[in-house]
Amino acid sequence: MTGRPRIKDIALKLGLSAATVSRALADNDLVAEATRSRVRDAAQALNYRPDVRARNLRTRKSMAALLVVRDVGNPFYLDILKGVEATAREAGYSILMGNTENDPDREAEYFDMLRDGHADGMILMTGKLPSRGAQAETLPAALPVVVALELIEDCPFPHVQIDNAAAARTAVRHLIGLGHRRVAHISGPEPEMMSVLRHRGYREAMVEAELEIPAGYEQRGDYQLESGQRACRALFELPEPPSAIFVANDEMAFGAIHELRRLGLDVPADVSIVGFDDLYLSKAFFPPLTTVCQPRQEIGRAAMGILLRMLGGGGRPTAPMVIPTSLRIRGSTAPYRPQLRSSRGHHP
Amino acid sequence: MTGRPRIKDIALKLGLSAATVSRALADNDLVAEATRSRVRDAAQALNYRPDVRARNLRTRKSMAALLVVRDVGNPFYLDILKGVEATAREAGYSILMGNTENDPDREAEYFDMLRDGHADGMILMTGKLPSRGAQAETLPAALPVVVALELIEDCPFPHVQIDNAAAARTAVRHLIGLGHRRVAHISGPEPEMMSVLRHRGYREAMVEAELEIPAGYEQRGDYQLESGQRACRALFELPEPPSAIFVANDEMAFGAIHELRRLGLDVPADVSIVGFDDLYLSKAFFPPLTTVCQPRQEIGRAAMGILLRMLGGGGRPTAPMVIPTSLRIRGSTAPYRPQLRSSRGHHP
DNA sequence: CTGAAAGCGCTAACAT
DNA sequence: ATGTTAGCGCTTTCAG
Numbered sequence: 001m002t003g004r005p006r007i008k009d010i011a012l013k014l015g016l017s018a019a020t021v022s023r024a025l026a027d028n029d030l031v032a033e034a035t036r037s038r039v040r041d042a043a044q045a046l047n048y049r050p051d052v053r054a055r056n057l058r059t060r061k062s063m064a065a066l067l068v069v070r071d072v073g074n075p076f077y078l079d080i081l082k083g084v085e086a087t088a089r090e091a092g093y094s095i096l097m098g099n100t101e102n103d104p105d106r107e108a109e110y111f112d113m114l115r116d117g118h119a120d121g122m123i124l125m126t127g128k129l130p131s132r133g134a135q136a137e138t139l140p141a142a143l144p145v146v147v148a149l150e151l152i153e154d155c156p157f158p159h160v161q162i163d164n165a166a167a168a169r170t171a172v173r174h175l176i177g178l179g180h181r182r183v184a185h186i187s188g189p190e191p192e193m194m195s196v197l198r199h200r201g202y203r204e205a206m207v208e209a210e211l212e213i214p215a216g217y218e219q220r221g222d223y224q225l226e227s228g229q230r231a232c233r234a235l236f237e238l239p240e241p242p243s244a245i246f247v248a249n250d251e252m253a254f255g256a257i258h259e260l261r262r263l264g265l266d267v268p269a270d271v272s273i274v275g276f277d278d279l280y281l282s283k284a285f286f287p288p289l290t291t292v293c294q295p296r297q298e299i300g301r302a303a304m305g306i307l308l309r310m311l312g313g314g315g316r317p318t319a320p321m322v323i324p325t326s327l328r329i330r331g332s333t334a335p336y337r338p339q340l341r342s343s344r345g346h347h348p
Numbered sequence: 349m350t351g352r353p354r355i356k357d358i359a360l361k362l363g364l365s366a367a368t369v370s371r372a373l374a375d376n377d378l379v380a381e382a383t384r385s386r387v388r389d390a391a392q393a394l395n396y397r398p399d400v401r402a403r404n405l406r407t408r409k410s411m412a413a414l415l416v417v418r419d420v421g422n423p424f425y426l427d428i429l430k431g432v433e434a435t436a437r438e439a440g441y442s443i444l445m446g447n448t449e450n451d452p453d454r455e456a457e458y459f460d461m462l463r464d465g466h467a468d469g470m471i472l473m474t475g476k477l478p479s480r481g482a483q484a485e486t487l488p489a490a491l492p493v494v495v496a497l498e499l500i501e502d503c504p505f506p507h508v509q510i511d512n513a514a515a516a517r518t519a520v521r522h523l524i525g526l527g528h529r530r531v532a533h534i535s536g537p538e539p540e541m542m543s544v545l546r547h548r549g550y551r552e553a554m555v556e557a558e559l560e561i562p563a564g565y566e567q568r569g570d571y572q573l574e575s576g577q578r579a580c581r582a583l584f585e586l587p588e589p590p591s592a593i594f595v596a597n598d599e600m601a602f603g604a605i606h607e608l609r610r611l612g613l614d615v616p617a618d619v620s621i622v623g624f625d626d627l628y629l630s631k632a633f634f635p636p637l638t639t640v641c642q643p644r645q646e647i648g649r650a651a652m653g654i655l656l657r658m659l660g661g662g663g664r665p666t667a668p669m670v671i672p673t674s675l676r677i678r679g680s681t682a683p684y685r686p687q688l689r690s691s692r693g694h695h696p
Numbered sequence: 697c698t699g700a701a702a703g704c705g706c707t708a709a710c711a712t
Numbered sequence: 713a714t715g716t717t718a719g720c721g722c723t724t725t726c727a728g
Binding site: 049099113225 | 398421429464465602603627633
């Protein structure tokens, strides 16, 4: 009884061969039920657990999936992770975290980890494929990769996404429906699909309502708090500032609301704000943020589900999977009132 | 050229033995520099990458660390994950996510994964050891486990922690220093060490200032938003409500502020609030939350650092490692003003 | 139904 | 400085 038990310890103890024990532990029908139960008992008694490394080598699997994001520190990914983790564990898979921080080397590295056998499959949420590295040209479309959240154009892998443009339209229509005509937009960084689509949705809704977009009404941020603040300041330095802003994510929306408060403007009395994401704390914000809810946990579940099917040899879906979003109307939007702006600013 | 190259493909191509190639790839000094570079080139040319499964089996390692939390969906763990991930990757380790949801079976399962060889070490942030399962009594103290964040009493593993009681004292002293005498506390669930210690700190600061704690001034929550709201409501149903509250985490503090707003009370004019954690969005809240900042990323770094040292055979630290906290004074606290409470409630 | 034998791809001990 | 040999612990043919 030295060290942990091996499969052959059980075999020896029971007078069986290692092969039979292995089969028995796998609950293989070829093994007599009586033998199976003897093996189970012995395994229990010896406190046996198979060595996954040996099994992995033999079966050419790792029973792990890589979840690759731009920034593990971003609260946005949390619910996705939750969904992915839950679905993975139900199927006996573990989750390996990948973090690129937009570094192309790392992006390539995670593809390498797939080849290495570190993981059996990968969920990519970085919005890009590796542009450099050995495999840049050779990315086999058959790789078990699912792209989620941030779409990638001209990409051979299955996608799980939301309809960003449609969601943005809905958000802007909500503002227009409240009587707002001077509606501005704070977008994300624009080469990225996600930002482009949300921006496009904004424009479409404005065109549809025959509203013009004055110069300076389209500000660009980087999805971070401070950029929302900056963009908002720029909007209110315009000769004719907006009465409503559609902000491309909640975090920048918080920044914008902050700035408005600094300017002595009230949300929603003076300015209405719609965000995008419905972060965990958005409903707890003051005012509670009206925002587009994307069901992140479901996105995670769906992505992992597709990956599992691919790994099980079930084939890949042909069309992208689109998860529906919904607009959560809360306290940061209100009907347009053409009144003079209040000027009871906290910080004059 | 069928399938991915193996080590022996390189050996064959170069007329070397597999062993030499292996050594060369490991940059072993025993191999002639010339040979090493030939091997490197060949590996590059063939786009060779070692199969980690085979290596793992042979070396009895997995180069992965398990990070086990109560709830992967909790934003609180984000920065920890970030710190852990960064430190791990610097050392060539990957991070496997573990999620217990307070399920004792799962808690035990992750210890099993350690034995299985799924991971080489584990960072435990669940505040408990498995109480059941095969290994409950047999937990070898030598296991490469680091306990972080949520301490565990009578636990043989190294700890990385903050001084919760001291931090709580500092927070409450801040309130008392502002002239508050009716200071209440909303705690976390109390069998848990973290909650107990923060609660203790509150009491110590009160005693130290010779302030009494009226009946009902110690409310218990569960670290979730709604419980903060409920607890706050209870406080303001007391005959003599507090003028300041020390809340055991930011999330409940948000809930409390929400409730105060509902009651028509202003923070900080009527009631001062101090939280604990300094979440990502706490500074963006309105009012910006005064709170205890625990440097979560550093905690993550430190924990992973200790684990790496243990895995490297460097031995375990004897004393718990204590990471300093700091009080971030922001807009949710203000000097006590014995005025009548404003009654411009939004919801009468 | 069970056993014997082979081997996954790598590294490490032991040669030379 | 390199090669030979021997496994790591498991699963899976192939035989019986």
